[in-house]
Amino acid sequence: MRIDILTLFPDMIKPMFEHSMLWRATHYDFLDVNIMDFREFSEDKRNSVDDTPYGGGAGMVLRIEPVINAIRSIENHENALKILMTPQGIPYHQERARTLSKNKHIIILCGHYEGYDERIRDYFDVEISIGDYVLTGGEIAAMVVVDSIVRLIPGVLSNEDSPKDDSFTNNLLEYPQYTRPRLFEGKSVPEILLSGHHENIRKWRLEESEKRTRQRRPDLYEKYLKNQEK
Numbered sequence: 001m002r003i004d005i006l007t008l009f010p011d012m013i014k015p016m017f018e019h020s021m022l023w024r025a026t027h028y029d030f031l032d033v034n035i036m037d038f039r040e041f042s043e044d045k046r047n048s049v050d051d052t053p054y055g056g057g058a059g060m061v062l063r064i065e066p067v068i069n070a071i072r073s074i075e076n077h078e079n080a081l082k083i084l085m086t087p088q089g090i091p092y093h094q095e096r097a098r099t100l101s102k103n104k105h106i107i108i109l110c111g112h113y114e115g116y117d118e119r120i121r122d123y124f125d126v127e128i129s130i131g132d133y134v135l136t137g138g139e140i141a142a143m144v145v146v147d148s149i150v151r152l153i154p155g156v157l158s159n160e161d162s163p164k165d166d167s168f169t170n171n172l173l174e175y176p177q178y179t180r181p182r183l184f185e186g187k188s189v190p191e192i193l194l195s196g197h198h199e200n201i202r203k204w205r206l207e208e209s210e211k212r213t214r215q216r217r218p219d220l221y222e223k224y225l226k227n228q229e230k
Contacts, residue, residue, distance in 0.1 A: 001103065001153055004080070006070050007110040008049065010035045012139045020217055023148065025156045033146075034074075038109075041069035048114045059114025069169040071107060080105040082124040083145070085138035088107055088115070089127030093144065094168035096128075101152035108145065110138030135151070163207075171224035173213045174203040 005013055013035050017026050025031035039047050043065050050060035071077050080101045090096075100106065109124065123126065130141045150156055152163055167174040178189040179213045214221045 001101075001151070002034070002080075002105045002108045003146060004034045004036060004074050004077075004105075005110065005146070005148075006036050006038045006067065007137075007139055007142070008037065008039055008107065008112050009110075009137065010037050010168055013110075013143060016143050016147070021156055025150045025153065028155070030153050031150055032097070035091050036070055036074075037202065038066045038070035040068045041073065043142050048051060057114075062111060062113055062116045064117045064119050065229050071123065074107060075121070076105060078109060080107045081126070082107045082109070084116070084121060084124040084127045085111060085129075085141045086127050086146070087129050087132070089129040092130045092148075093147070093201055094129050094166065095147040097145070098152055101149045104147070108142045110142045113139040117187050122177070137142070168220070170222045171227060172209040173217060173220070175208040175212070 007013060017033055018023055022031070026033055042049055042063075046064070046223050048064055049066045053059070068133045071082070074080070081100070083100075084104060111121075128141075128145060130144050135141060154160065157163065163169070165174055170177060176190075178193060182189050182194070188205070192200055195201070210224070211220070213224060
């Protein structure tokens, strides 16, 4: 997979790919990432990327030319899925991450300032929001999306089965996990996990996932039940 990230603050994003699974993804060529400072594509002498809004108002608005110039400089940009990070976008969730992970080429724009020139939206395929709150810029939101996508690329995680039990897969939260020591300050590991009976363990984990989802995320549990009825 290739991901191009358009940002005004590349140094915020670069360290992300120097650690953990994202380092593994780039180091072993599962991912080709390109972080672009789209200020370099400004058309004026000051390399400005923002301006005051027509009609007045607070803050500055991101100009269209640097963004579109940057996109058009990317090889095969016509075939890439273009994502606009914005609090006005569609809510992000695990199933959307799974869908995005199947794309071969993604371009992500990190916004800044008061907002975008509205015409920028015409050049993007999807607008995504990671939650009902506003950040200073789109860099953190883009990092969330990239991390959630890349870990689903086959081969990035050392255990191919790991994503299958992730929270939100099949609208369930993940079951409780335990490791050594077996007993700590009177708190013990459930005996069933020590039984070696794989089918009973599988059933227990499913029951615990259902119970946890029902208690903590009744909205998800309702979706889960509807899927079970199909």
